[in-house]
Amino acid sequence: MKRFLKKITLFILPLFVCAVVLEIMLRQIPNDYSLKKEFISTHPEKIDVLVLGSSHALRGVNPSHFDLKCFNASYVSQTLDMDWCILDKFGPQLIKARYIVLSVSYFTFFTRLKSSEESWRAKNYTIYYGISDGFNIKNSSEVLSSPTNVSIDKFADYYIRKKSIVTCDSLGFAPRKNRTTKNFARLGLKTAKRHTKSGELFFENLRYLEHIVQFCRRTGKQLVLFMPPGHISYRKHLKKSQLKKTIFTADSLTAVHKHVRFLNYLASPVFDDGDFYDPDHLNNAGALKLSNLLNKELMADMKTHSITLNKPVSR
Amino acid sequence: MLFDSIDFILFLPIVFLVYWFVLSKNLAAQNFFLIIASYVFYAWWDYRFLFLLMFSTFLDYFTGLKIHSSSFQRTKKAWLVASIGINLGFLGFFKYYNFFIESFAGFLEVLGFQANVWTLNVILPVGISFYTFHGLSYVLDVYYGRVKPTRNFVDYGLFVSYFPLLVAGPIERATHLLPQVQRPRTFHYSQAADGLRQILWGMFQKIVIADNCAEYANKIFDNYQQHNGITLFIGAVLFAFQIYGDFSGYSSIAIGVSRLFGIELLQNFSFPYFSRDIAEFWRRWHISLSSWFRDYLYVPLGGNKGGLLKKIRNTFIIFLVSGFWHGANWTFIAWGALNAIYFLPLLIAGKNRRNLEIVPHFSIANLLKIGFTFCLVCFAWIFFRSENITEAFDYFRIMFTSPSLHFPSFISIYIFLMLVVFVLVEWAGRSGRYALENIKYVKNTPARWAIYYTIVASIVFFNGTKQEFIYFQF
Numbered sequence: 001m002k003r004f005l006k007k008i009t010l011f012i013l014p015l016f017v018c019a020v021v022l023e024i025m026l027r028q029i030p031n032d033y034s035l036k037k038e039f040i041s042t043h044p045e046k047i048d049v050l051v052l053g054s055s056h057a058l059r060g061v062n063p064s065h066f067d068l069k070c071f072n073a074s075y076v077s078q079t080l081d082m083d084w085c086i087l088d089k090f091g092p093q094l095i096k097a098r099y100i101v102l103s104v105s106y107f108t109f110f111t112r113l114k115s116s117e118e119s120w121r122a123k124n125y126t127i128y129y130g131i132s133d134g135f136n137i138k139n140s141s142e143v144l145s146s147p148t149n150v151s152i153d154k155f156a157d158y159y160i161r162k163k164s165i166v167t168c169d170s171l172g173f174a175p176r177k178n179r180t181t182k183n184f185a186r187l188g189l190k191t192a193k194r195h196t197k198s199g200e201l202f203f204e205n206l207r208y209l210e211h212i213v214q215f216c217r218r219t220g221k222q223l224v225l226f227m228p229p230g231h232i233s234y235r236k237h238l239k240k241s242q243l244k245k246t247i248f249t250a251d252s253l254t255a256v257h258k259h260v261r262f263l264n265y266l267a268s269p270v271f272d273d274g275d276f277y278d279p280d281h282l283n284n285a286g287a288l289k290l291s292n293l294l295n296k297e298l299m300a301d302m303k304t305h306s307i308t309l310n311k312p313v314s315r
Numbered sequence: 316m317l318f319d320s321i322d323f324i325l326f327l328p329i330v331f332l333v334y335w336f337v338l339s340k341n342l343a344a345q346n347f348f349l350i351i352a353s354y355v356f357y358a359w360w361d362y363r364f365l366f367l368l369m370f371s372t373f374l375d376y377f378t379g380l381k382i383h384s385s386s387f388q389r390t391k392k393a394w395l396v397a398s399i400g401i402n403l404g405f406l407g408f409f410k411y412y413n414f415f416i417e418s419f420a421g422f423l424e425v426l427g428f429q430a431n432v433w434t435l436n437v438i439l440p441v442g443i444s445f446y447t448f449h450g451l452s453y454v455l456d457v458y459y460g461r462v463k464p465t466r467n468f469v470d471y472g473l474f475v476s477y478f479p480l481l482v483a484g485p486i487e488r489a490t491h492l493l494p495q496v497q498r499p500r501t502f503h504y505s506q507a508a509d510g511l512r513q514i515l516w517g518m519f520q521k522i523v524i525a526d527n528c529a530e531y532a533n534k535i536f537d538n539y540q541q542h543n544g545i546t547l548f549i550g551a552v553l554f555a556f557q558i559y560g561d562f563s564g565y566s567s568i569a570i571g572v573s574r575l576f577g578i579e580l581l582q583n584f585s586f587p588y589f590s591r592d593i594a595e596f597w598r599r600w601h602i603s604l605s606s607w608f609r610d611y612l613y614v615p616l617g618g619n620k621g622g623l624l625k626k627i628r629n630t631f632i633i634f635l636v637s638g639f640w641h642g643a644n645w646t647f648i649a650w651g652a653l654n655a656i657y658f659l660p661l662l663i664a665g666k667n668r669r670n671l672e673i674v675p676h677f678s679i680a681n682l683l684k685i686g687f688t689f690c691l692v693c694f695a696w697i698f699f700r701s702e703n704i705t706e707a708f709d710y711f712r713i714m715f716t717s718p719s720l721h722f723p724s725f726i727s728i729y730i731f732l733m734l735v736v737f738v739l740v741e742w743a744g745r746s747g748r749y750a751l752e753n754i755k756y757v758k759n760t761p762a763r764w765a766i767y768y769t770i771v772a773s774i775v776f777f778n779g780t781k782q783e784f785i786y787f788q789f
Contacts, residue, residue, distance in 0.1 A: 001335060001502050008511070011764065015771065138321045148775040 019143050026142040026151055029158045032168045033128035036073050039172065040086075044093040047071045049298065051172070052083040053103030056228035060282040061101065063171035065291035067299055069096075072172030074103065077118035079111055080208040085131045087215055099298055100216055104225045104250050104262070105280075106238055109205045110197035120145050175284050176277045188233025188279035195280075196239045206249065213257055222301065225250050226263040226294065229271040229286065234279035263297060265290065316359040318568045319521060326356065331575055335502055342499050346469050349576070353478035357442070360482075364440035367405065368476060374401055375450035376471045379457045379464035391458060398454045406447045409440055414643030442482035444640060448607060449475045453489040455611055462489045470496050477578070479569040483562070485583040485603035492578070500577035509755065510574030512767075516751040517567030519770050524737055525560030526779030528553040531726050536700055539710050543719040547710060549726065551693040554700045556734060559588065562601070567749055586745045588738075589675050591684035593657040593691060594667040604640070608633050623663065630662055631655045641699070646707055650698040657691050674746045733777065 040047070048068035051061045055076040063070035073086060083102060091097075114122050123138070123145035125131045138144050143151055157163040168174045216223040227247070230238075243266075250262040265271070270293065275286030282290060316323050330352045338344040358365045378398035385391045407415075453474070456462040465471050474493050480486075535542055535550030542550070566583035573580045581603045590596035597605050609618075616629045631652070638651020661667040675681050694711075701707035744750035751770075757763045 001504075004502075004504050004507050007508075011767070137325070144321050147778050147780075149778055152776070 022151060022155060023141060023143045025159065026155060027127065029154065029165060031124070031128070031165055032075065032172075032174070033124040035166060035168065036075070036172050037090075037129045039071060039170075040073060040090045041093065044090070045096050047094055047097050049099040049101055050087075050094060050097050051101045051103075052078070052086065053101075054078050054105060054108070055174075055281060056105050057101070057103035058168075058172075058174045059176055059277065060103070060228050060287050060290045061294065062173045062175075062284075062287045062291045064169075064173070065288060066295045068098070068295075068302075070171065072168075074172070075121075077111075077113050077116060077121055079113045079116075080108060080205045080212075082113055082125055082131075084208040084211045084215075085125065086129060087212055089129065089131060091215055091219065097221060098302075099222050099224055100212065101224045101226065101294060101298075102212065104227050104246065105195075106192075106227075106230070106243055106246060106266075107195040107197060109202050109209075109246055109249060110199060110242065111195075112201050112205070115201075173287070175287070176281070177283065184231055184233040184273075184276070184279050188231060188235075189237045191279050192234050192237030192239075196242060199242075199245070202245070209249075209253070213253060213260055216259055217257065221259070223257075223260045224263065224294070224297070224301075225253070225260065227266045228280075229265045229268050229275070229282065229290065231273070231276045231279040235267060261297075261301070263294070265293065268293075316356050318565065318572075319518065322359060326352075327572065327575075334576060339502075343469065345500070346473050346496060349478070350469055350473045350476060353473070353476040353481055356478040357476070357481055360441050364443075367440055367443070368446060371402065371405065371446060371450055372472050372475045373468075374398060375454050375475070376464075376468055378454050379471070380466070382454065382457050383464045395454060395458045399451060402447050402451055406443055409443055411643045418645075445484050445486055446475055446481060448486045448604075452486070452607060452611065453493075456489050462493065465493060465497070467497075477573070479573040480580055483565050483569070484601075485566055485569065485581045486607050487581060487603070488607075491581060495578050502577060505755075506574050506577065509752070510571040512751050512754065513567050513571030513574065513749050515571075515767060515770055516749055517564045517569075517571060518774055520560040520564030520567060522564075522774050522778045523560075523733065525557045525564060527730055527733065527777065528557035528560065528779075530779050531730060532557050532700070534725070535723075536710075539706070539713065542713070542723065543721060544714045544717045545719055545721065546723040547714040548693075549723065551697050551700075551714075553730070555588070555689070555693045555696050556737075558696065558699070559584075560737075570749075582748055585748075586741055586750075588689055588692070589685055589742065589745055590688050591675060591681060592661055592666070592669065592688055593654065594661050594669070595671075596688055596692060597654070597658070598671075604637065608637055612636060626662060627659065630658055634658070645704045646698050646701050649704060649707065650695050653695045653698060657695070729777075 040050075046069050049063070049066060049070040051057050051063070051070065051072040051074050053074040055074070055078075057074035058072065058076060058078075061070075061072055061074070063072050074083075087100065113119060123140065123142065126136070126139045127142065146154075154165060157165060213223060215221075227250070247264060250264075253260045254262045270289055271282070271286055275282055275289060277283040277286070316326060330349075334345055334348060338348055354365055354368075357368060375398060378394045381394045382391045385394065453462070453464075453471075457464045465474075470493065473496050474487070474489060477487075477492070477496075532550055532554040535546060536554065539547055539550070563584040570580045570582070583601060583603050585599040585602065587596050587599035590599055613629055613633045616632060617625055618629065619626060634651040634655035635648055636651070638647040638649070638654075641647040641650070658667065661669075675685065697710050697714075698704075698707045701710060741750045744753050747753050754763060754766055757766070
């Protein structure tokens with residue numbers, strides 16, 4: 001037995017050392033998550049408007065087009081549980097923030113990052129945002145959470161090819177070129193199918209949204225929910241019941257809570273074919289339009305609520 | 316818990332160390348610990364179905380004792396029938412309920428009736444087909460007097476639930492595994508080292524071969540209408556390697572893990588793609604299932620005894636049941652039927668017992684036979700992989716009616732290089748129980764370790780997109 005354990009230790013040791021070195025070096029590479037966390041935690045005074053949500057907000061809301069100081073903390077496949085975790089952890093520091101802008105897409109109430117195909121992204125919230133994930137070793141490690149060849153590629157990109165893996169600008173927006181060359185008809189159907197889910201996560205997600213609503217109420221912030229625009233090739237394949245449930249839920253929240261608003265841009269005529277990068281994401285031109293629309297709403301809201309804003313609602 | 320998951324990488328050393336260091340002097344404690352570890356392993360997936368596994372274990376343990384203690388043959392038979400009925404009843408409900416209901420409704424519609432069927436959202440408990448067959452083999456062996464029932468519930472529970480084989484086999488026999496569970500085990504360096512080598516090879520088969528082939532096979536099968544004949548043929552070949560790498564890889568890991576605990580499991584694969592005819596293929600593919608059907612179905616039906624018609628009938632039954640065992644879909648039944656049709660000429664000509672030697676030698680004639688058999692197997696896999704029968708026939712239609720030598724550009728050439736290397740390694744190691752076994756005869760330790768590190772590096776650098784083990788769904 002001793003011989004066996006000695007040999008196996010000798011065999012595994014170099015592999016283990018390589019994995020540890022790789023883990024340490026990967027964590028040093030600046031990425032979108034680490035930069036966003038850095039900004040929120042070190043410059044909370046520079047945030048009047050905090051944007052949360054999925055890639056629809058990441059690609060669609062450009063903070064540089066806002067009159068207020070805006071920061072985009074949304075990310076690809078960021079679901080309501082993660083939005084809430086970010087707000088719960090960093091929200092108390094955001095004393096100046098007046099608005100929380102949150103994308104409510106067709107799939108928002110029906111998906112969760114940790115059980116989706118993109119679950120490998122969950123580690124970023126643990127490692128870079130410092131959001132606890134219980135005793136989940138996989139989500140606490142770069143090496144264990146991604147295929148090793150992906151980790152090695154990332155390592156080589158940064159340390160050898162000297163390429164940055166950051167895709168967001170300094171305000172958290174991830175720009176995309178204006179192009180509309182993709183096959184929208186086919187992609188629209190495919191994307192709509194991918195976003196159509198069973199309702200088992202609905203109540204859990206609703207609970208997270210209610211946490212966000214209550215947080216905003218307690219801290220005197222306005223919560224602006226918006227449904228991002230979708231291309232006709234995407235919209236026409238959406239399941240009516242799922243869409244109706246999403247809109248009804250958002251509308252119900254606005255009816256119950258004065259500090260919550262819901263803006264539905266899904267089929268807004270403002271957006272044309274040239275504004276979409278793909279059937280459910282805006283390109284830079286589309287992001288400019290959406291950001292201007294949101295900015296206009298916030299400025300109008302500022303005028304009407306300027307007195308009451310930023311005063312916590314008494315319990 | 317999956318063998319290729321972080322959870323298992325942490326689970327295995329803990330179980331190994333406690334088993335050998337804390338409990339090594341107490342067989343009962345070792346067995347009890349292994350059964351607890353097995354239940355944890357199973358509950359990691361869904362703890363609710365653990366109760367089903369426990370019930371099934373208790374049922375077969377109890378009926379085994381009852382069969383043995385009954386004095387009358389009629390009582391013995393009644394217990395046997397009850398056990399088989401309940402076991403197959405569970406299997407039928409969880410695995411085939413919706414299939415039967417939907418097929419019945421479809422049949423009524425053909426007759427012109429409108430049927431409102433009541434289907435259920437039934438979740439298939441992982442491993443139910445495997446542990447049900449473990450239990451059945453035990454009660455049948457007790458009934459036929461091949462094995463004495465054990466009075467020790469832990470020993471029997473471990474035979475059914477032993478974690479390396481719990482969810483995807485190999486399907487063990489009481490005659491083989493139970494004695495090993497009952498006798499004290501000692502640690503042997505060579506056995507454990509061999510186990511690790513087999514685990515390494517299994518990981519390579521699964522992560523490098525199966526997962527990489529799956530990416531392309533899925534692309535081709537999911538959009539088969541958009542591809543030409545040669546691409547569809549390549550799709551079938553890639554799926555053949557995917558399913559082999561996946562299942563043989565899983566079996567290798569299971570057998571290797573078990574060796575770490577001093578328990579030998581049945582060999583499940585013996586280089587099946589080097590078979591020279593379809594009968595030989597079935598002696599080399601999923602051996603534990605084929606032999607199960609042979610011993611508990613084919614032989615009781617009469618086997619090779621009787622006239623030619625009876626032999627043909629028995630052959631068809633065994634292949635159709637084997638197909639149906641894989642899943643509730645007509646595609647699996649068609650897959651079984653096609654294999655029976657392949658088998659028929661050999662049976663009629665009395666040539667189904669040729670090629671019994673394990674190692675095919677290198678000759679042009681053998682290579683041609685191997686190539687031909689492989690093509691037949693690939694065609695059958697098309698049924699196995701397709702979503703439904705219509706799709707399978709459509710796949711065949713396009714494959715044979717849109718011939719083109721245009722090689723699909725989306726398939727990386729590396730996948731073929733990888734397969735060539737894989738086939739060469741398997742060919743070189745075909746005299747062993749698994750391809751890497753003969754490495755142990757390389758006396759130069761640095762050279763041996765260099766081979767191991769090369770395999771580890773290939774797993775690290777050439778891993779495909781992670782796919783669930785195919786046989787988990789069965």
